[in-house]
Amino acid sequence: MLLFSISSEPSGSGCNIQTVSRTLTTQLCVPNIITPNKDGRNDAFVVASYNVGEWSLAIYNHWGKEVYQTECYFNDWGASVAPGIYYYMLRRGATNSALKGWLEVVR
Numbered sequence: 001m002l003l004f005s006i007s008s009e010p011s012g013s014g015c016n017i018q019t020v021s022r023t024l025t026t027q028l029c030v031p032n033i034i035t036p037n038k039d040g041r042n043d044a045f046v047v048a049s050y051n052v053g054e055w056s057l058a059i060y061n062h063w064g065k066e067v068y069q070t071e072c073y074f075n076d077w078g079a080s081v082a083p084g085i086y087y088y089m090l091r092r093g094a095t096n097s098a099l100k101g102w103l104e105v106v107r
Helices: none
Strands: 002-010 016-024 055-060 065-071 084-092 098-104
Touching: none
Parallel strands: none
Antiparallel strands: 002 016, 055 065, 055 084, 084 098
8 A cells, every 4th residue: 555645835935835655565475385395485484565673583392382582573484394284483572563374394
């Protein structure tokens, strides 16, 4: 979603001053499968459209045991993990928002 706001106000010199502000809202693109086979595509759990390092990430195996946790995620998990189904919890501290889901690792 992209919102624009334009306002115009007179200045002391007789010219109008225009102010433009915009708000850009993007949705995170979270994959539900990765294939860490070193082909350069989908080799790690990469969350697109987010500011790297602003989100914490916890990964759990299918038994609910935490297998990975970091306070600043840099799109680098998954290269050496076993195949299977995992569950993730992404949290953004600045807005207290959270996103959870599942992820399959296929080798």
